[in-house]
Amino acid sequence: MDFIAILSIFVMACFVGYYVVWSVTPALHTPLMAVTNAISSVIIVGALIAAAGAGNPVAKWLGLAGIVLASINIFGGFAVTARMLAMYKKKERPAAAAAKGAAAAKGDKA
Amino acid sequence: NPWVALAYLAAGVLFILALRGLSSPSTSRAGNRFGMAGMLIAIVTTLVTHQLASLPEILAAIAVGGAIGWVIARRIAMTDMPQLVAAFHSLVGLAAVLVGWAAFLNPEAFDLLVVTGVSSNQDLVSIKTAIGPVSRVEMALGVAIGALTFSGSVIAFLKLAGKMSGAPILLPGRHIINLGIIVAILGLTAAFAMGEVDNTTYFAAITVLAFIVGFLLIIPIGGADMPVVVSMLNSYSGWAAAAMGFTLHNTAMIITGALVGSSGAILSYIMCKAMNRSFLSVIAGGFGAEAGPLGDGA
Numbered sequence: 001m002d003f004i005a006i007l008s009i010f011v012m013a014c015f016v017g018y019y020v021v022w023s024v025t026p027a028l029h030t031p032l033m034a035v036t037n038a039i040s041s042v043i044i045v046g047a048l049i050a051a052a053g054a055g056n057p058v059a060k061w062l063g064l065a066g067i068v069l070a071s072i073n074i075f076g077g078f079a080v081t082a083r084m085l086a087m088y089k090k091k092e093r094p095a096a097a098a099a100k101g102a103a104a105a106k107g108d109k110a
Numbered sequence: 111n112p113w114v115a116l117a118y119l120a121a122g123v124l125f126i127l128a129l130r131g132l133s134s135p136s137t138s139r140a141g142n143r144f145g146m147a148g149m150l151i152a153i154v155t156t157l158v159t160h161q162l163a164s165l166p167e168i169l170a171a172i173a174v175g176g177a178i179g180w181v182i183a184r185r186i187a188m189t190d191m192p193q194l195v196a197a198f199h200s201l202v203g204l205a206a207v208l209v210g211w212a213a214f215l216n217p218e219a220f221d222l223l224v225v226t227g228v229s230s231n232q233d234l235v236s237i238k239t240a241i242g243p244v245s246r247v248e249m250a251l252g253v254a255i256g257a258l259t260f261s262g263s264v265i266a267f268l269k270l271a272g273k274m275s276g277a278p279i280l281l282p283g284r285h286i287i288n289l290g291i292i293v294a295i296l297g298l299t300a301a302f303a304m305g306e307v308d309n310t311t312y313f314a315a316i317t318v319l320a321f322i323v324g325f326l327l328i329i330p331i332g333g334a335d336m337p338v339v340v341s342m343l344n345s346y347s348g349w350a351a352a353a354m355g356f357t358l359h360n361t362a363m364i365i366t367g368a369l370v371g372s373s374g375a376i377l378s379y380i381m382c383k384a385m386n387r388s389f390l391s392v393i394a395g396g397f398g399a400e401a402g403p404l405g406d407g408a
Binding site: 010015041051073080 | 179188371
């Protein structure tokens, strides 16, 4: 593929990334960061190609080391995001209940 | 192979849906699953389209890394989340450095060699090949950004984990030093690209200087600004992946790297605004941070 075609894909993807996160809820900043981090381990694709390439044993071992590092990030990153989102779900209900309770208390006073 | 490009495109679309999903509570869990599906497609596609000589080693490497990541993610306390994310970024940065060096050492595997000269001596024709100049620039930038992400994230991790003082460490003339190192990296990249052969010394010097500048950029930033720094490093890790994608002509890495790079930068900007901090001060490594502690104290 020629450089201009690749550059076009790159620039378009930059714009998508630019527009896609503007409306993020503040409470989701950290989970969004965690999932973005997990996604950035797409570098594993490069590490896989390096590890699969024959010819240079050093390059192969660098690739394998890269796979280990990126895998830690993939599994850890998505799992951590899932945990954070689960916590967000649990937090929502007690908060809603507390708000209702507070409203009820106010009602009693009045 | 058009199927590879289509599969990588599908992975890219799933990653966009993941980022979009994570911006609203009701779609966030679906977003996370889109992300996982995209990663699975990217990995499986790469595995089935490259020679599988070392498949057992590759699967073992994924299993080892996956198990470590899984156990850490399960065991970590919720309060330690920010430093965990910082630690994970450092891994992406380091992986980018390793991939860059692998590409440098084994350019044939990545189709990076171009003919730089043909010399014919009567019947004997010898073809000289080297890594193409554009590829050299791309790999130098990828390794530099990766190294910067690695050392910067390690400092961010140490500060957030309380293993290093959260107070800003302000070196005299640090902006001049940082600027000087960045100019040196760019100069070395130009020299590396224009040389007749792929010069290992230049490539190594670029890597080392980038490690140093990542360290220097993060030490002047105080603990309160760390979440923004972590987000910014996230953005850098995306740019590193994109630069390696350019080197390897791999659209999955380019699309995803660009997505992560630009969305991470926007997220840092949004976080800065929410915390009422100057965006410039955080990305330029404590630029104008002298006013910070006074403001906090008052």
